[in-house]
Amino acid sequence: MSGLLPLQTLLDDIEGLSVIVVDAHGVVTFVNQTYSRVLGMAKEEVEGRYIGDITPHSRTLIVLKTKKAIIGYDWSLNGYHMIGSAVPLVRDNQVLGCFAYSLFMDKWDAKDLVENLMVELNMYKQEVSQLYSARYTFSDIVGNGRAMRELKALAAKAATHPHLTVLLTGESGTSKELFAQAIHRASVRAQLPFIRVNCAAIPENLLEAELFGYEEGAFTGARKGGQPGKFELANGGTIFLDEIGELSLSMQSKLLVFLQEKVFERLGSHRPVRVNVRVVAATNRNLEQMVSQGRFREDLYYRLNVLALELPPLRERREDLPFLVHHLLPGINTDLGTGVAGVADSAMELLMAHTWPGNVRELVNVLERATVLAEMDGSPFIGRRQLAFLKVKEEPVSQAPDSLKALLRDYEKQVLEKSLQENDFNKTRAARALGIDLSSLYKKMRQHGIPTGPR
Numbered sequence: 001m002s003g004l005l006p007l008q009t010l011l012d013d014i015e016g017l018s019v020i021v022v023d024a025h026g027v028v029t030f031v032n033q034t035y036s037r038v039l040g041m042a043k044e045e046v047e048g049r050y051i052g053d054i055t056p057h058s059r060t061l062i063v064l065k066t067k068k069a070i071i072g073y074d075w076s077l078n079g080y081h082m083i084g085s086a087v088p089l090v091r092d093n094q095v096l097g098c099f100a101y102s103l104f105m106d107k108w109d110a111k112d113l114v115e116n117l118m119v120e121l122n123m124y125k126q127e128v129s130q131l132y133s134a135r136y137t138f139s140d141i142v143g144n145g146r147a148m149r150e151l152k153a154l155a156a157k158a159a160t161h162p163h164l165t166v167l168l169t170g171e172s173g174t175s176k177e178l179f180a181q182a183i184h185r186a187s188v189r190a191q192l193p194f195i196r197v198n199c200a201a202i203p204e205n206l207l208e209a210e211l212f213g214y215e216e217g218a219f220t221g222a223r224k225g226g227q228p229g230k231f232e233l234a235n236g237g238t239i240f241l242d243e244i245g246e247l248s249l250s251m252q253s254k255l256l257v258f259l260q261e262k263v264f265e266r267l268g269s270h271r272p273v274r275v276n277v278r279v280v281a282a283t284n285r286n287l288e289q290m291v292s293q294g295r296f297r298e299d300l301y302y303r304l305n306v307l308a309l310e311l312p313p314l315r316e317r318r319e320d321l322p323f324l325v326h327h328l329l330p331g332i333n334t335d336l337g338t339g340v341a342g343v344a345d346s347a348m349e350l351l352m353a354h355t356w357p358g359n360v361r362e363l364v365n366v367l368e369r370a371t372v373l374a375e376m377d378g379s380p381f382i383g384r385r386q387l388a389f390l391k392v393k394e395e396p397v398s399q400a401p402d403s404l405k406a407l408l409r410d411y412e413k414q415v416l417e418k419s420l421q422e423n424d425f426n427k428t429r430a431a432r433a434l435g436i437d438l439s440s441l442y443k444k445m446r447q448h449g450i451p452t453g454p455r
Ligand SMILES: Nc1ncnc2c1ncn2[C@@H]1O[C@H](COP(=O)(O)OP(=O)(O)OP(=O)(O)O)[C@@H](O)[C@H]1O
Pocket: 140, 141, 142, 143, 170, 171, 172, 173, 174, 175, 176, 177, 178, 179, 283, 284, 324, 327, 360, 361, 364
């Protein structure tokens, strides 16, 4: 035997739940202990009798007649207040009987239930509005260097034109998301939704439905009643099309039509839907190059490129690094529950020398890792020791597949050459800027065929 209790015993024992089963003629075939207590009758007295003789207004009789369930009615009997449901038992289209169960209101206090549900509902509401709202403002975007100050000013100006499309380009981690949110927050649309769509994360065949929505029955698996798309949800606000360079050519055409007409149709419908949204698009791809390769529509490119903001990589605005560190550390401490006070000067030199291919996102990760290490070492500051892993990353990856290896080799060569140029071919300074020692620099230069003699 499985050791499980028989179903009837189980139903008998459930606290605060009364159960009764009748057959197709309304004769009681089962009553649980709880309900027989409510009735004030022994089980044997109830089972085998016509339900109409016990509780003349029983809903089970209606269910037998209509073959439809009645859910969630409230009723009272012998001083007990209950919420009940009665469902028909059907096999092969034949009603074999009815199963009815009731919960005691005093046990399952309806008021508490509603209150708990309200608390939950509010939580979800908040979550949804957070999901659909922008957190960052321009004051959260650290950037004191000239390039960033100008970009911020330009973006703030663009924000005041609520219909202007903005294109944000820049490597991974260069604050594209922050700019998109800040533009929304600084515009008259601030109180309305900010909706982000990651064009790279949604499979091509679902993206159209995601963006434009669909009608009931538009495709197999389409939800009853259909579903609005992100453009409709964003109505009045801003839609942030992230990773726009990943859109397929066919989606590019559809987006272009929308940008021109501001009208679209849900999938499976011919009814035009008009919305008022600002489009902010972002990509870390070189769209111009993609256009020349035929991978991005030229007309869409021009349409998006009305106002393009090119966000500079961190290595080109190293002067912002100390400010970024200062800005980011408190949040990291809060998230990790640590209490690291800052970065030692010598460690800051290492950070300044790093090339930051992952930009500010990488900086956040590096600081998080170093913060944990400092905490473990009992050090109040992040020192060079906690940043040792930064150097390790620059070693060539030996197990990488050939193409990746070649890419990395090329990239390393470029970085070396650039650093040498920036430092007037002073190898000591270049090595310092790269965060490697002089002998490693020589070794790498020889590996890449870069002349090591005096220039
Ligand atoms: N200028 C900045 N000031 C403060 N924090 C920043 C700044 N730029 C980026 N960050 C931090 O780095 C993280 C990554 O930035 P963001 O999401 O804007 O990058 P992105 O350009 O969208 O990159 P990706 O192309 O990888 O999505 C942010 O969540 C934020 O914590």
